[in-house]
Amino acid sequence: MYRFFVEPSQIGEQEIVITGSDVNHIKNVLRMRIGEEIAISDGQEREYYCIIDKLEEDQVIACVKERVEESKELPVKITLFQGIPKSDKLELIIQKAVELGASEIVPVSMKRSIAKIEPKKADKKIERFNAIALSAAKQAKRSVIPTVLMPMSWKEALNYGKTMERCIVPYEDARGISHARDLVKGLHGVKSIGIYIGPEGGFDESEIEQAKEAGFEIMTLGKRILRTETAGLAILSILMFELEE
Numbered sequence: 001m002y003r004f005f006v007e008p009s010q011i012g013e014q015e016i017v018i019t020g021s022d023v024n025h026i027k028n029v030l031r032m033r034i035g036e037e038i039a040i041s042d043g044q045e046r047e048y049y050c051i052i053d054k055l056e057e058d059q060v061i062a063c064v065k066e067r068v069e070e071s072k073e074l075p076v077k078i079t080l081f082q083g084i085p086k087s088d089k090l091e092l093i094i095q096k097a098v099e100l101g102a103s104e105i106v107p108v109s110m111k112r113s114i115a116k117i118e119p120k121k122a123d124k125k126i127e128r129f130n131a132i133a134l135s136a137a138k139q140a141k142r143s144v145i146p147t148v149l150m151p152m153s154w155k156e157a158l159n160y161g162k163t164m165e166r167c168i169v170p171y172e173d174a175r176g177i178s179h180a181r182d183l184v185k186g187l188h189g190v191k192s193i194g195i196y197i198g199p200e201g202g203f204d205e206s207e208i209e210q211a212k213e214a215g216f217e218i219m220t221l222g223k224r225i226l227r228t229e230t231a232g233l234a235i236l237s238i239l240m241f242e243l244e245e
Contacts, residue, residue, distance in 0.1 A: 001049075002030060003039040003138045005145055008046075016040050016050055018060040026052075026060050038062060045071045045143040072143045075245050077192045079104040079164065080232050081157045083199030086115045089229045094129050098136035098146045100236040105133070106160070107151040112201030117151045126150055154207055157196070158214050167194035167216040170231050171208060174220040183219050184242050193239070197232040 004026075010017045018026070018040070026032050034052050040062065041047045050062035080102045082093055094105050107117060107129075117125055129148035137145045152160065161167040166187060174180075187193060196211065212218065221234055 001037055001039050002026075002032075003041065003141055005041050005043050005134070005138070008042045008044065011040075011042055011046075011048070012064075014064055015053065016048060016062045016064060018062065019058065023058060023060050027055055037065070039068075039141070041143050043143075043145050045073055047072075047143055072141055074101040074240065074243055076187070076190055076239075076243055077103040078236065078239065079106060079160075079192070079194045080236065081106045081108050081152075081161065081194060081196045082232055083108055083110045083197055083203075083228060084113045084115050084117060084151065085199055085228050091129070091132055093229050093232060094132050094148060095136045096233050097236055098133050098142065099140040100233060101240045102146055102236060103144070104147050104149060105129070106149045106157060108154060108157045108196075109151060110154050110199055110207060111204035113199040114201065115199075122150060154210075158210060161194040161196070161216065162214060164192040164194045165190045166192075167196065167211075167214070168235070169196045169203070169208065169211050169216050169218050170221045170226075170235050171198075171203060171218050172220075172225055174218045177220055177222065180219040180221070183217055184238055187239070187243060195232060195235055195239075197228060197235075200228050 004018055004022050006016060006018055032052060034055060036052050038050055039047060040050050047068040048064050049066040049068060051065050052060060053063045054061040078101060080097050082105060084107045097105055126148055133146045133148055226234060
C-alpha cells in the first residue's frame, strides 16, 4: 500500500485532502484510480488507511477507512551525527538511516573531514537531503518524516548532544565488546540518543577526548574497521533490533 504524508490541517473527520507534488505522483506516475487504497500519515505518528474518492486537478480526496493505532516508530528518538563524507555517500547514509529508524541526521564538519558543505550551497543541499529522507520514510512506512538539519561544527554537535539523554561514539580504537553489549542493553527506556560517526579519516584523538569530557560513551563495534558509510548503519541496526517494541 502506497504511503503519503499530509499536514494535520488537511485531515478531516471523514476525509483527507492531498495536495502538492503527491497529486501528480498519484495521478500520473502511479496511475491510481478512484477506489484504490492508500495509507496517509500526518507526520506525528497518526496514520490512516484511506480509499481514493476524488481525483481533481490540484488535489486528491481520500475517505478515511480506518485509523491505525500501532505506531511504526522506535520508542526512542535517535539523532545520527555524521562526519561529512566524500562524494554522494551522505545521500546513501541518509536514506538508510531513515529506513533504520533515525529521527534526525546532522552532517558534522570534523578535523579529518575531507569533504565540506559550502555555506552558500547548504540550503539547496539540505533541501535535497530532506527530499531523500521523505522518500525513504514513505518507502519504509515510517509514521514521521525524519529531518536532516543544517551542517554543524564539532563543537556545535557536542553541545546539541548534551541535550540528549545518552550519546554514544563508535570508535575504532575502543576495546571491550562485552562493555558495548552492556551499553546497548542499558539503553532501554531512554527517550533520546545521539550517535556520532567520524568521517573517512576517522575521529581525531582530541575529538574523542572532548566527547569523553562531555559524558559521551565510547564503544567498539567489533574487531573490523568499518567505513564511515557502514558504521552508522551498523549501530542503527543494532539499536533498532534491541529497542524495537
